[in-house]
Amino acid sequence: MTFVHLTLLTLAKTTPLLLATLGGLLSESAGVVNFALEGMMLAGAFGGVWAAIVTGSPWAGLAAAAGAGLFIGLLHALACLSLKANPIVSSIALNLLASGLTGLLLHQVFHAYGSSPEAPTLPVLDTSFLFPRGHAPSTGLSVMDPLAILAGVAIVAWFRWSVGGLRLRACGENPQAARAAGLSVTRIRWLAVASGGLLAGAGGAALSIGELSQFVENMTQGRGYLAIAALILARWRPGGVLLAALFFGFTGALSEWCAVLWPRFPSQLFLALPYLVCLAVLTARLGRRGPPSGLLSGHQAV
């Protein structure tokens, strides 16, 4: 394994996480707590495989994945915004729902327990030019990797320089003021949570028909919660989200790298590292910005 290998592995690990974190950023910046990213990703991972197998087109799979994430997002918005549910309880229920429903459908559609049949995958970019002396890794760079980074840059720019981004953040920072300024806070929040679901669902597809080529029960393995940790580490700042996701992708890649090179070294350390770093940052009071003021305190306020 060389440095180039590690870089590619980092990118592959970053992509699903980055998309989910961006989804969380949209939702939480608008003031809606979203711990349902795990469920959105899982629903997306299954929807992607299902549509890709049925239609034979991985791009249809990607669209279906985004749709599945959107579905969970709409449920979350319905529960939290229209029915005044506690967003944390709603998130936990939706994560359960996604886990149960994908397993159930796996059995109903493919008559399988555990994992789905092979699905067509999204195109893989040719990376062999990076390895002039051969030894190219078996898994190349999925087309999702550059797409995710593009999405990230676009969202950062949108947050910074567009009126829409400003309105979204206004709903999260001070919903009363946003409402007084004539914005429909509830509508903006609905849109934010729904498009967050879209992104997290696409993140699931990056996992199931990008990195792998099948659905495995509960294959997200806590990546949705890792995305929340990335959001915390980034202090809910759009630019920080890119760096945090990249950093967590790097620790994930390191843990695999390390398991191959030094099998005796505890690779759990790298897996726990994102959470430890987050706790350290919170303890040391690094970064002046906290979560959006409307978050976690007054979800019933508006």
Add this chain to the structure above:
Amino acid sequence: MKLKIPGLGPLMAASVAGLLFCVLFSVAMGLGPLELLKGVIQGAWGGTEEAVATLAKATPLLLTGLAVSVAYQGGLLNIGGEGQLTLGALAAATVAGKAAFLPPPLLPPLALVAGGLAGGLWALPAVWLKQRRNVHEVVSTILLNYVALYLADYLVRGPLGDGSGMGRTQELPPGAFWPVLWESGTSSLTSAPLAALGIALVAQLWLSRTAGGYEAKAAGSNPRAAANAGVSVARRQTALFAASGALAGLAGTVEILAVHHRFYAAFSPGYGFDGIAVAFLVGAVPGWLWLSGLLLASLRSADKWLQLALGVSPNAIFVIEAVLLLAVACQQGLGKGWQRTVHGLKNRLRQEES
């Protein structure tokens, strides 16, 4: 007439939604409308073996539900139960395993103390972060959960494992097993479910009948008013959160002493997370937790039966559990919508009459 018992409202809403869903689901699967419901009841309570298994599953659920409820009564949401439970279980298994030279009757109490302590200590950083760094406890407990899971995984594959590399500790000495009340064939009933029920009832009495419990509830429902009335809110919340972590740790300990007799990596099928559902199903009222604990345990222990007898994927139970929890979360909103609809209909009828 309006009969109001605190805690039963959510359960009623969830039951109605759950029953409706089960009927719809059965029909959608091409079964008779009541087949799924019958399957759950048969799978969980159809025979002695099933009933004993269900009671055993209800025990950790009752305790993790109590862990969430106790913190929630003090105004804190502890979603770190899974990590506290795992570390509690590992501490209990390790202490009981290393202290095998002690007289056997001492082992279970020692393990319980170790498990409770480990769980309680793992909850404390979250309170400290809340009080000193203004970090919401939900955020910190999520982070602590994963640190605990990876830490336990490392410890049980390394220094605390049995050397097999399979991710488990040595089997406990038989003296540390939870005493068996009754045995028949392969199934044995321990007194653990009764002990858990006892703890929940004591917590209920403490909350509703003592000054300490009253202060805790005051600190939870209106911290500022409580502080003005002379309650030390910070100290109350710290104690409640530590107790909450200790209860989750006890849930893991009981599971080790009564069921597994050793610690396995990832032995918990999410009991810590399920505690949130158990607690919210009955509005975090400790006295009713046995009901919601039994309900979720019934679902959990019916999964094999659904698969074998009805050909339904065992994942169906997670979907049912999610529907129950969603109904609870949306209960107030749904109730208001219902009232508004009824009100609107009444008004329209009245207008048409006049």
